[in-house]
Amino acid sequence: MKNILGVLGFKSVGALRKAVKAGDVNALEFVQLMSEFLKGGIKSENVLLKGKADLISYLNLQMGYLKHEEFKVLFLDSNNKIVSDETLFCGTIDRSVVYPRLIIEKAILSSAKGAIFVHNHPSGNLTPSKKDIELTLEMQEIFDKIDVKLLDHFIISETEYFSFYENGLVEYY
Numbered sequence: 001m002k003n004i005l006g007v008l009g010f011k012s013v014g015a016l017r018k019a020v021k022a023g024d025v026n027a028l029e030f031v032q033l034m035s036e037f038l039k040g041g042i043k044s045e046n047v048l049l050k051g052k053a054d055l056i057s058y059l060n061l062q063m064g065y066l067k068h069e070e071f072k073v074l075f076l077d078s079n080n081k082i083v084s085d086e087t088l089f090c091g092t093i094d095r096s097v098v099y100p101r102l103i104i105e106k107a108i109l110s111s112a113k114g115a116i117f118v119h120n121h122p123s124g125n126l127t128p129s130k131k132d133i134e135l136t137l138e139m140q141e142i143f144d145k146i147d148v149k150l151l152d153h154f155i156i157s158e159t160e161y162f163s164f165y166e167n168g169l170v171e172y173y
Contacts, residue, residue, distance in 0.1 A: 014159070016031070016061075017060075017061075017064070017065065017158050017159065020065045021065055021158065031061060031062075031065070055116075056154070056156075056161050059118055059154060059156045059161070060156055060157070060158060060159060060160075060161070063118065063119075063120040063156050064120060064156050064157050064158040064159065065158055066120055066122060067093060067122050068090060068091055068092055068093055068096075068122060069090070069091040069092065069093070069094065069095060069096040069119060069120060069121070069122060070087050070089065070090050070091070070096065070119060070120055071087070071088055071089040071090075071091075071096050071098050071117070071118070071119040072085065072086060072087040072088060072117075072118045072119070073086055073088055073103055073106065073107075073115055073116070073117055073118070074115065074116040074118065075106065075107060075110040075112035075114070075115055076112060076113060076114035076115065076116070076151070077111070077112070077113055077114075078113040078114075080114060083110050083111070083112060084106065084110040084112070086106060088102055088103065088106065089102075093122050093123075094122070094123065096119065098135055100135070100138065100139055100142060103115075103139060104142060104146065107143070107146070107148050108146070112148050113147070113148060113149065114148065114149045114150075114151050115143065115148055115149070115150055115151065116150075116151050116152050116153070116154065117136065117139070117150070117152070117153035117154070118153070118154045118155075118156060119132075119153075119154075119155060119156070120155070120156045120157065121155055121156075121157060124157045124158070124160075126155050126157055126160060126161065126162035127162070128155060128162060128164070128169070132153075132155070133164075133169060136150070136153045136164055136169060136170060137169075140170060150170055151165065151170075152164055152165040152166075152170055153165075153169070153170060
């Protein structure tokens with residue numbers, strides 16, 4: 001990744017993020033291109049999750065710089081391979097309406113055994129709202145009934161994240 005960034009004139013991922021935030025057209029095009037490539041690669045290649053750090057970097061680059069909220073779900077098979085990576089809901093600068101029925105439908109259609117929720121907070125404040133927590137607990141309860149495990153729910157900013165699992169808001173066994 002550093003070699004690619006160097007060719008593009010960026011010394012680090014942080015420099016790329018700053019250029020994206022500043023509206024640099026080349027940086028924006030690169031991030032959009034990589035995002036589309038990664039979406040396509042994930043969907044067609046069935047990539048095995050290799051670690052949380054790689055996942056968080058991918059999500060930070062894909063969603064962290066957005067000026068509006070988006071809610072995506074990564075659906076996984078029984079081997080924790082991503083079978084579907086879908087942005088299901090787009091919102092405004094501080095909220096997104098999420099419909100549990102659509103999430104359940106997508107989980108069933110993708111034959112998912114696991115799911116990871118991800119949404120961004122354009123403000124940079126990673127504290128989950130009451131609605132974020134309620135939705136997560138509600139969906140975890142519904143997923144348990146249809147034999148799908150909610151593995152985590154991440155809130156993403158440009159450089160950081162909040163994990164519901166790491167903070168005791170999602171439990172699985």
